[in-house]
Amino acid sequence: MNDKIILISDFFIDDFVGGAALNDEEIYKTLNHHYDVKKIKSRYLYPGFIQENLDSFFIISNFFGITPEIRDLIQKKCKYILYCHDYKFVQHTNPAVFRDFIVPPNQLINKEFHHGSQQIICQTSFQKDIYDKNLNTHEKTINFSGNLWSEESLDLLEAHSSAVKNGRAVVIESPYPQKGTEFSMNLCKAEKWNFDVIADPDYKSFLNKLSKYSKLVFHPATPETCCRLVLEAKMMNLEVVTNNLVGACYEPWFSQDGKELIKTMRNKKVDLVNIIRKIRGSLK
Numbered sequence: 001m002n003d004k005i006i007l008i009s010d011f012f013i014d015d016f017v018g019g020a021a022l023n024d025e026e027i028y029k030t031l032n033h034h035y036d037v038k039k040i041k042s043r044y045l046y047p048g049f050i051q052e053n054l055d056s057f058f059i060i061s062n063f064f065g066i067t068p069e070i071r072d073l074i075q076k077k078c079k080y081i082l083y084c085h086d087y088k089f090v091q092h093t094n095p096a097v098f099r100d101f102i103v104p105p106n107q108l109i110n111k112e113f114h115h116g117s118q119q120i121i122c123q124t125s126f127q128k129d130i131y132d133k134n135l136n137t138h139e140k141t142i143n144f145s146g147n148l149w150s151e152e153s154l155d156l157l158e159a160h161s162s163a164v165k166n167g168r169a170v171v172i173e174s175p176y177p178q179k180g181t182e183f184s185m186n187l188c189k190a191e192k193w194n195f196d197v198i199a200d201p202d203y204k205s206f207l208n209k210l211s212k213y214s215k216l217v218f219h220p221a222t223p224e225t226c227c228r229l230v231l232e233a234k235m236m237n238l239e240v241v242t243n244n245l246v247g248a249c250y251e252p253w254f255s256q257d258g259k260e261l262i263k264t265m266r267n268k269k270v271d272l273v274n275i276i277r278k279i280r281g282s283l284k
Helices: 019-031 047-052 068-077 111-115 125-135 151-160 181-190 203-210 228-235 258-266 268-282
Strands: 004-009 036-041 057-060 079-083 119-122 141-143 169-172 195-198 215-217 239-241
Touching: 004 019, 019 036, 019 228, 019 268, 047 068, 057 268, 068 111, 111 125, 119 125, 119 268, 125 141, 151 203, 151 228, 151 258, 169 181, 181 195, 181 215, 195 203, 203 228, 215 228, 228 239, 228 258, 258 268
Parallel strands: 004 036, 004 057, 057 079, 079 119, 119 141, 169 195, 169 215, 215 239
Antiparallel strands: none
């Protein structure tokens, strides 16, 4: 196996800035210090590209854009791992609609693609448990236990960790019902908490706004694999009021706040390199 890593995803940060894209950009930058890493969007994959890179190591993030033909070729010919941002073993990616998160067997998808991977990297033990009981992947799944941020973003979060709080709760505006904005607003009203609903497409501006609040109220309706929003709030020393669908809540570092939690997340880049080295070493 050569030193080349192919990072595949449906979208990268030049498409839009979302949590998965930001995390994948840090995978790319972090591993590029140690390997020859190339990014390619799933929609641009073609058989010849796969054949030309059979001796490379593939890291596959979001993959709904990979055609069945290419997916089968990767599964048969390539060494690859899956870095999971959601639950791509069910079409709507929401196992919470089923009891105990267990998807009926006739609704499971991409089973062979998951089982054909060398490892499946989950972001929390919560996500890992959902994968394992649906796909019986106990021997393949790894709990990464966190997310990745750029050093610039972590520096910004650290600067905001000392922001003066306004004593108010905050709810994040979202057009997606699964983010639970209405439920969180109703909870604030029922508890008689003074609150605001905020949104800002600019990441730095959003963090600046969020840092001034005392309490984040966030109640998703789908299982959050980790939840960058919750971690960012805690890194800026906000209290977090949420439900049992946030994967971060199950990790040992969830009791941390502020600079302590920021330090923990800074070290995740080292963890990523060590995981990739171990997996690649087992393939030689």
